Amino acid sequence: MFLLSRWEKIFFSSLFVLVTIGWDARPAEAAGLSISPTVSSLRVGQTVTLTVRVDSADKTLNAVSGSLSFPVNLLEVVSVSKNNSILTYWVDEPVFNNVTGSWRFEGLVPNPGWSGFSGQVASVVFRAKAAGRAIVKFDSATVLANDGLGTNILQGLSSAEVAITTAGMQTPRSTSPTTGGPAPVVSSPTHPDSHRWYANNRPSFEWDLPAGVTGVNFLADRFANSNPGASSDGLLGNYTYGQVSDGRWYFHLRLRDASGWSDISHFGFNVDVTKPSALTINLIPRLDLTMPTAKLELAAVDKDSGLERFEIAVDGTLVATVAATSSPVEYELTSLKPGEHIIAVRVFDQAGNELADSVNLLVVALDPPIITDYPRRLMAGEPLKIGGQTYPDSEVIISYDVSSVAGSPIIQHVFSDGLGRFQVVLVDKPASGLYRIVARVRDRRGAESLGGIPVEVMVIEPSWWRWGTTGIKILSVVVPLVALGGGLLYLFYYIWAKVARLKRRVRRESHEAEQALHGAFDLLRDQVGEQVVRLQALRSKRELTPEEKKFLTDLRQSFNDAEKYVRREIIDIEKQVD
Helix, strand or coil, X not given: CCCCCHHHHHHHHHHHHHHHHCCCCCCCCCEEEEEECCEEEEECXXXXXXXXXXXXXXXXXXXXXXXXXXXXXXXXXXXXXXXXXXXXXXXXXXXXXXXXXXXXXXXXCCCCCEEEEEEEEEEEEEEECXXXXXXXXXXXXXXXXXXCCCCECEEEECCEEEEEECXXXXXXXXXXXXXXXXXXXCECCCCCCCCCEECCCCCEEECCCCCCCCEEEEEEECCXXXXXXXXXCCCCCEEECCCECCEEEEEEEEEEECCEECCCEEEEEEECCCCCEEEEEEECCCCCCCCCCEEEEEEEECCCCCXXXXXXXXXXXXXXXXXXXXXXXXXXXXXXXXXXXXXXXXXXXXXXXXXXXXXXXXXXXXXXXXXXXXXCEEECCCCEEEEEECCCXXXXXXXXXXXXCCCCCEEEEEECCCCCEEEEEEECCXXXXXXXXXXXXXXXXXXXXXXXXXEEEEEECCHHHHXXXXXXXXXXXXHHHHHHHHHHHHHHHHXXXXXXXXXXXXXXXXXXXXXXXXXXXXXXXXXXXXXXXXXXXXXXXXXXXXXXXXXXXXXXXXXXXXXXXXXXXXXXXXXXXX
8 A cells, every 4th residue: 555645646637537538639828726705804703715716718627736825823714615616526625724724625627628717616714813914825736738738727826815803993904103194096997986886896996106105005804994004015006906705895095105104095895796696576366367467576685785676577578677675575567468478577786786587477368259240241332230248348359351451450449338248330331352350358457358259251242233343344455455456447547548648649750750751852852853954954965974874873772762761760660659
């Protein structure tokens, strides 16, 4: 039998997990370990729970270990816990030692490991033993990556401060005299209003550093007039706490220069990051389930900032916001339609934290009206009347639509008499079509029914009207056709007349041209004849030369040929026109 060292246990346990399950081999990135709350305040004898958390959003881890120390003169460990831890396999159970002032833990997460923000590792409950300022810090720690190599990806550690006072004490630090210099002005970008509550447990504070300041001293605790002490915390112009527990806090600040410490500024701030608890939605029993109303009794608890308001929604629609001025708060829902409803309630505290819950509520529908009197067939133009039976002195809502008319149903209202009878004329002169009629009822309490069994009424036109309508339909087709045919005939006639007139004009003009041609050629022939006679007279005196004889012969022939050609062209034009 032999004992393994702490690191040997981690190595072999990690090797066992990786061999049997596998690993995620990716490059290692940074992780951080912190203790929350970062700042807390309590009196001697009180307890506080500090929790170790790990941040590893960029890399999957599979092992975490740590060793922490605390001042044994101020604190003692009451218990340690691994409840709700991300670690599922423990190499060493979380242990503590109140003599040496230490506690440690070692654990593994099997493949695929864990990644994320603010993962809970282990917690410890301390009891305050004496007044003072106790620092709980890491002496050593590791965060191993799930990369098969056991790479330590830890790059950040943070400690926690516990301010302890005795009953009646106002400061956990030593006091020092002031010189009467003015107190510095402190502001907070995260918690600007000292009277309001904020769902932010990382408060930030800012102040100016005048020339000549050599020291800054600050403290946050539960007391309004604490003195932060005489030890400088550095030359800082702002400070942000990592994680502060819920409750009313005060930030105290003083500055030091060559003349000494200034007066102290006290800045109150309120932190509440915890949602309200124990939201109760109580439905007051209803004797009549058809009632469209329901009373709610709402109660919740918030230990820090206190409750602010309740928001009530019905089937996903916000219907009311009620101030949480008392507990419980009563509210009555009205105008609920028949059916099952989801009543959702959200309660908000003064810091805006919320808690939600819901209940189901059933509203039973009334019996729908019965339409007993209605015509199944009706001539167009005759009044459409219906009648029926329902609850006495109630409103009957009748809706109907017509097959021949597109659109939403038409709604009409009528009241029943003391015996529950109702009668209404839906349409004075209904047009033809199929009428589909549905009725529902609303009584004097506002309770409603669903729609009843629909009835149908067929409205038809009279026979003579149908024949007339048929004739109109026929004429509506024939008349346009006749008009179209007449138009075409007129068009043909118009074109024919235009062509005939053109032919006559061309024939007349060609005839006139022919006559003019004959006249012109006759005139030319006469003139040429005169010249021929002269030439022949000349021949009696002398013999004509061969050239003159040929000229006379050619001239007669040319005139005859030209006349024949022109006459032939005129005849061709007349043929084309015909």
